[in-house]
Amino acid sequence: MEAFTTHTGRVVPLRRSNVDTDQIIPAHWLKKVTRDGFEDGLFDAWRKDPRFILNQPVRQGATVLVAGADFGTGSSREHAVWALQNYGFKAVISPRFADIFRGNSLKNGLLTVMLPQETVERLWELTEADPSAEVTVDLLDRQVRAEGITAGFDLDDNARWRLLRGLDDISLTLEHESDIAEYEARRPSHRPRTLLR
């Protein structure tokens, strides 16, 4: 996983709440068997509209998405995270994220930052008035900074530590292989098996 420490970039203000995973990447894109090549599928339906914010020339190269509440609701498709990353986003800011989407983001080094609705509104106003305005998302200090805005955010210590170092969860877990084996030995014998040995 790519490590995340701090990132500064321009913003795409997305004034929509309940942006579900079918909007982020529709199902017909999920047939691919790779983790890349999803950038053209990001917000596929909305991008057909030339007025959609992502289509505006001033937003090209922006790397921080600021969206309304309940971003990423719906399916467990990690393709939603890959699509945002493939497109170039490094961080997403919203008042609230769906649980599975948030978990998937953190596993891939896409930082999801929860800020209060009023702070999100101020970021929208700032970046709508000045599309060149930059926002810094600083994981070391757990802070989002922009002109006239400094806002702290929460992220638990363990998730932060893994993100800062770009650690691979599976390797960390397999260090505890003996604990897993010990648990397996004491599981109830009536639990089902898919293969009959």
Added chain:
Amino acid sequence: MARTLAQKVWDDHVVRHAEGEPDLLFIDLHLLHEVTCPQAFDGLRKAGRRVRRTDLTIATEDHNTPTIDIDKPIADPVSRVQLETLRKNCAEFGVRLHPLGDVEQGIVHVVGPQLGLTQPGMTVVCGDSHTSTHGAFGALAFGIGTSQVEHVLASQTLPMSPFRTMAVTVEGELPPGVTAKDLILAVITRIGTSGGQGHVIEYRGPAIEKLSMEARMTVCNMSIEAGARAGMIAPDETTFAYLKGRPHAPEGPDWDAAVADWRALRTDDGATFDREVVIDASALSPFVTWGTNPGQGAPLSGSVPDPAVFSDPGERLAAEKALEYMGLTAGQPLREIAVDTVFLGSCTNGRIEDLRAAAAVLRGRAVADGVRMLVVPGSVRVALQAVEEGLDEVFTAAGAEWRHAGCSMCLGMNPDQLAPGERAASTSNRNFEGRQGKGGRTHLVSPQVAATSAVLGHLASPADLPELPTTVGA
């Protein structure tokens, strides 16, 4: 200390607990389908890892599979590659697979329970948000992303931070004609699409205890639509009776030991939930959605709401956008909304009881002119049972299309899709923009409302149907 059902199952699965770290949880059953695992198997290959417990892993093909002409090569080359990739990965890593054409093939969340692989007190995961379905058995079952799929394949564990708990207590009794689907749609509208966020919901109370296993699965299935990580129902005699004799259910002394363990899986008296919601079942009626998220619903007897009634500006804007997308106007009675498509199926409502309920409406009646109705059983086993009961003939005689098992139009990854502007009454779980096909419009409904809407050509419940003429002398 008094514990909830969810806490008991959690505690039983902690492999490793360390201060300041997520708990490492053991996973009893890992379900796979073709969409969310190819990248996970790639990861295993790159790292030189194997599947730790092939005996706790099972795969089926469901999302991409066609529901007609299943004996012919799959037309869409990208879908074909995805299915072939699953077959190749399962063969290479030694995972049991039920491919298209196999008698155990079907939607992953229908297949697990019908095989008896989903049992009380287990942890069940799948790269699919509707894994919450399995919570109907008192299992802790939740959807995961592809990185976590790889994690489970490699280690049979997941590092997880504890969930909060929420009780949804359903008092009273569901009135006749009101189903589990109506109940869960009403719950989601009540608590909102983020109401369960970070929580495991336990559904309890007399109305829940009276539900069949299949109805309980419908309820738990849509927990994710309320934002919850999982939904659970404490196992009871209904659960044990459903499981007894299934292919993977314990037998003999193992069965007795299992039932003894399962009986302890109840929330202790005095245990507290982080949040509690009480619903009066007797006040419910057939429920449908009007908007583009599952929390935008109302009783069928009501009308399309005026966005101005929402005090929250975000909800108001969402309602305005939803009405625009859905092509509806505020104040329009829901019963007057005409539909051109009806979809009966999905992991929410694609089981035998759902098919029976819809067939009971369609028997002796016909699908209205200009309406196409797709009946897609949740699994091959469900289809075979329906054929044995003659339900397929009821559907075809009424003018509906009897299809092969799979996810089908629930998400339109296969050719079963809505065309732009088409409007469906659908027994599935999501009414998101474009979910069932680009530009398509979805109203989430119960099987009974789906079948009645097919007959009348507009959203309606069986109570709206004229009586069938009785045959004199019969």
